[in-house]
Amino acid sequence: MEPAAPRLRIYIDADACPVKDETYRVAARYGISVFVVANSPILTPRAPGIERVVVAAGPDAADDWIAERAGPGAIVVTADIPLASRCVKAGADVLAPTGKRFSEDSIGMALATRNLMDHLRETGQATSGPKAFGPRDRSNFLSALDNSVSRLKRAGATTSGEARGETGG
Secondary structure: OOOOOOEOEEEEEOOOOOOHHHHHHHHHHHOOEEEEEEOOOOOOOOOOOEEEEEOOOOOOHHHHHHHHHOOOOEEEEOOOHHHHHHHHHOOOEEEOOOOOEEOHHHHHHHHHHHHHHHHHHHOOOOOOOOOOOOHHHHHHHHHHHHHHHHHHHHOOOEOHHHHOOOOOO
C-alpha cells in the first residue's frame, strides 16, 4: 500500500501579512485549505476552506502552531525569517509576502542577514527598515504562490477539491 499523497494547504502568519486576500483568491481557484494564524482575532472571509486559528498570547505561539504543522504539501506565507527556517527544514514551501521563496539554499543567508541587522540595531547603529510594500511585490507574490502550487501538485500533493473529485486551476 502506497503512502497517501500530502494534502496541499496554506498557512498564513497573519499578523501584518499584506497578501491575505491574494492568498484566499489563489486558494479558492485551486481548492486549497487556508489556515490564517494569529494570536488575536483577525477578520477572515466566511468561505469554505478558510479557517481562522487564534492561538494563545505569546511572542511565538502563532509561529509554533504553524511550524508544528508545516511539512511536505504545505505552503507557509511569512516574513518571519526564523519561522521560515523552521518550516523549510520541515519540508514546506515558504514564501515571503514579497514573493521571495525561501529554500534550503537561501535560508542560511537570510538568517545571517537578519541576525546581523538585529545586532547592528542593538548596538545603536542606524539601519533602514524594509522597503515599502508595493504593487510589484504583490504581483511577485501571486506568481510565486502559483509556482509553489504547481510545483507541489507536480510532486504529488493533492488539493481538497481533488480529494472530492473536483478539478482545480
